[in-house]
Amino acid sequence: MQKKIYLAGPDVFLSNGKEILGRKADMTRAAGFIPLCPGDLAPPPVETKNARGLAISGINEGMMRQADAVLANLTPFRGLAADVGTSFELGFMCALGKAVYAYTNVPDDHFKRCAEYYKGDLTQSADGRVRGPDGLSLEDFDMADNLMLDGGIKSRGGAFVIGNAPADRIYTDLTAFAECLRLFAERHGD
Known part of the structure; x- marks a missing residue:
């Protein structure tokens, strides 16, 4: 049975987020896995912005429960550290006992x-x-980031790939993602 990988990260916020997630999904399928991407499933119609946010959160948690692993983009986002939502997702997957892998496109610790x-x-x-x-x-x-993120990944036998993307491609360069996916496939592929 093919393993499912939840692709976490701030990619959904990019103006070309669907394209980037599509490329990641294609790479994941080519490696022999099933990608689960935030934003793939539309939330049901709701009356308020708050209800929409809760619906999206519920959908993402459902996908993570279905997944066998998470591959998280922990490139610093809107500040010094990884996206807070992605950090939650990584912790959620750690708590579920799933395989956790991550990458960053920033070499500075x-x-x-x-x-x-x-x-x-x-x-x-x-x-x-x-x-x-x-x-x-x-x-x-x-x-690379807060000790709880690095620790959660490494204590579960995962990998945290440190990339060095050009500044103009900090969120779109997929070199470190590809290496992270390769390591996951090497350790968890069929």
């Missing part, structure tokens, strides 16, 4: 991105932690 946010205005406090001028400590674990 979480600590470096946070240090850049503070423009290098960092100090080491008495407790040995690096802190920004607001007093908040920075995670410094040589991880």
